[in-house]
Amino acid sequence: MNNKVSQLSKSPTNNTIWLSTCHSTNSFAQEWIKKNDFEDGWTVSTYEQTNGRGQMGNSWESEPNQNLTFSTVYTFPDLILSNLFFLNIAVSVGIIDYLKNIGFKAEIKWPNDIYLQTKKVAGILIEPHILESKINNVIVGIGLNVNQKKFLNTNAVSLFNISNVEYKIENELEKLLMFVKESLAKLKKGDFDSLKVSYYQKLYLMGKPAAFLSKGKIFMGIIKGVDETGKLIIETENDYQSFNIKEIEFMK
CATH class of the missing domain: 2.30.30 (SH3 type barrels.)
Incomplete structure (x- = not known):
């Protein structure tokens, strides 16, 4: 696997590795946590993902140095398998809250996409490690279109396409991780009801x-x-x- 580490940074809220290039951050994270100790929120992000994976084997389109493509790892020793989809709910709500914070009104398109103006701005790939019918740890892969201007997929959109503003992706990663962490903290506390209410409030085409x-x-x-x-x-x-x-x- 041709993964080049360009930066190792730590902050009070997370521990992040930046790779200059990577086949798949979810795959990198899977191998990393097998061999290394990690804390909740450990994250690997890359400036160029060459073989990004989406839900059900789909690929993720992203130009180098333009977007966020990263994976973050959390432990959930008390989350039972029947509540697995609440991981998707919590992560989706976290992304929506982040986008609202920076001025965007986004929606959650079931099962794992985030929409801006009826186009896909972000996608989620959650890969849990199951141990004795419980979710031991989970790798949350997120792709967010930030500065990319053109897409082969006509259903894709970036923050730049809508705002005409270029963003520093390292800064946006820190912000996004903070909101995802807050949302996952609610899940750890068992706050399923409020998460589901937030999810339904932003669910694309809900009630229409x-x-x-x-x-x-x-x-x-x-x-x-x-x-x-x-x-x-x-x-x-x-x-x-x-x-x-x-x-x-x-x-x-």
Whole structure:
């Protein structure tokens, strides 16, 4: 693995390694924590990710030195497997709170994307290590489009595209990590209800009629929330249905 360490920095809130280039920060983190002791919030970030991974094997598009591509590690010895999706909820809420803090009104697109003006500005990849039906530790991979100006994917957008402001990515990482840490702290305390309320308040198309695609058929429905396993609950003309990842597509 061709990972070049360009900087090792520590702050009161986290311990961060910056890599000049890296295949995948989640993969790097997996290998690192096998061989090294770490504290909650240990983070690896890279200026150039050459093989970034998304949910269900998707790739992540990012130009060198323009965006945030990083992974942060937390332990959750008391979080049971049935509450796994609350990790996604907590991280999503943390990203939303960070974006609100710097002046952006974002939404959470189920299951793992963050939207600005109906386009994808960030994605999340959570990889837990399961031990005896409990979540021992978790690697949270986040990609945030910051300064990139053009994308091959027409559904992608950056903070620069909307604000016309260039950001110092190192500073934005510190801010984002702070908000993610605060949100994950709520999860550690078992504050599931408030996290879910915050999640629903920012869930893309929540409570609005919308078109979806499932099993080759387009249908109209209204998002009502997510169940305890993270499946999307949609009210259709006749009943309520729940959908797992890759079982349904948004038509807009």
